[in-house]
Amino acid sequence: MRAALDEVVARRVNAGAAVPAFTCYGAGTALAVVGAAESLRLPVILLVAPSSAAAGGGPRLISTLRHIADDARVPVCVQLDHAKDEALIRQGIEAGADAVLADGSHLSPEDNAAFVRRVRASADVVVEAELGSVPGAEDRAAVQETDLAGKTDPATVGAFLDASGAQLLACGVGNVHGRYRGTPRIDWPLLARIRQEAGAVPLVLHGASGIPAADLRAAAAAGVGKVNVNTELRTAMLAAAEENLGRCRAAGEDMLSLTGAVTAAAEAVVREVLTTLAGAAAVPT
Numbered sequence: 666m667r668a669a670l671d672e673v674v675a676r677r678v679n680a681g682a683a684v685p686a687f688t689c690y691g692a693g694t695a696l697a698v699v700g701a702a703e704s705l706r707l708p709v710i711l712l713v714a715p716s717s718a719a720a721g722g723g724p725r726l727i728s729t730l731r732h733i734a735d736d737a738r739v740p741v742c743v744q745l746d747h748a749k750d751e752a753l754i755r756q757g758i759e760a761g762a763d764a765v766l767a768d769g770s771h772l773s774p775e776d777n778a779a780f781v782r783r784v785r786a787s788a789d790v791v792v793e794a795e796l797g798s799v800p801g802a803e804d805r806a807a808v809q810e811t812d813l814a815g816k817t818d819p820a821t822v823g824a825f826l827d828a829s830g831a832q833l834l835a836c837g838v839g840n841v842h843g844r845y846r847g848t849p850r851i852d853w854p855l856l857a858r859i860r861q862e863a864g865a866v867p868l869v870l871h872g873a874s875g876i877p878a879a880d881l882r883a884a885a886a887a888g889v890g891k892v893n894v895n896t897e898l899r900t901a902m903l904a905a906a907e908e909n910l911g912r913c914r915a916a917g918e919d920m921l922s923l924t925g926a927v928t929a930a931a932e933a934v935v936r937e938v939l940t941t942l943a944g945a946a947a948v949p950t
């Protein structure tokens with residue numbers, strides 16, 4: 666069912682929980698994500714990577730995800746992730762995205778805020794911003810040093826949020842996209858400081874793949890309202906495809922069985938993350 670992303674996140678934050686968001690490269694992944702969310706009766710967010718949105722079938726992928734989201738028995742939002750380009754954002758919203766990460770993290774804080782402000786003024790969708798930066802690529806799982814993470818300067822948060830009007834804030838607190846070298850080290854004092862500076866604006870933790878469940882729970886308890894996952898889902902789906910390919914080929918090129926195995930692997934990851942983030946008061950919505 667359709668629901669405003671900021672309201673869904675606010676409700677879960679009040680319950681001491683966070684809402685996970687999963688990158689979907691196709692309808693099959695979205696069906697797995699929504700199926701897992703429905704089985705736990707929890708809300709979820711479908712993310713579209715900017716590379717997918719900009720590809721030939723991008724608008725159709727987004728409109729397909731829109732349909733899957735609207736048809737779901739739980740609140741599901743469709744967000745265009747890490748969009749740096751206003752034309753791509755317009756196209757994504759026209760196709761059915763109801764939220765966007767207007768990613769100006771490569772700009773100065775002033776230009777970043779102006780970019781986010783323009784996106785907010787141009788469309789009636791929920792707008793997330795990123796301040797500081799989360800290193801690593803969105804679609805490729807290269808190993809990143811957690812220490813190199815571009816941490817958010819808490820002193821800039823209040824003015825940035827005032828100037829940008831962002832409704833959610835992605836921040837750098839030691840998190841990276843892709844794989845962590847060694848154990849991820851979240852900067853908890855920094856997260857607490859950013860939480861304080863951000864007031865009522867929910868924080869977003871990108872690069873959740875590889876962060877231990879206890880840390881994800883601690884992040885939700887520390888006021889993170891949305892958690893983005895991509896790599897972990899890709900790893901599980903590719904492993905399931907590899908594991909089942911020979912068997913399905915030998916069984917008369919049984920495509921249904923192969924996609925079933927891949928979907929089951931994705932669902933297992935999504936259920937685990939949803940359960941981890943469901944909070945002490947895991948009240949289904």
Ligand code: 13P
Binds near residue numbers: 842872894
């Ligand atoms: P991971 O690939 O590290 O899970 O990061 C996903 C993400 O942050 C999407 O925006």
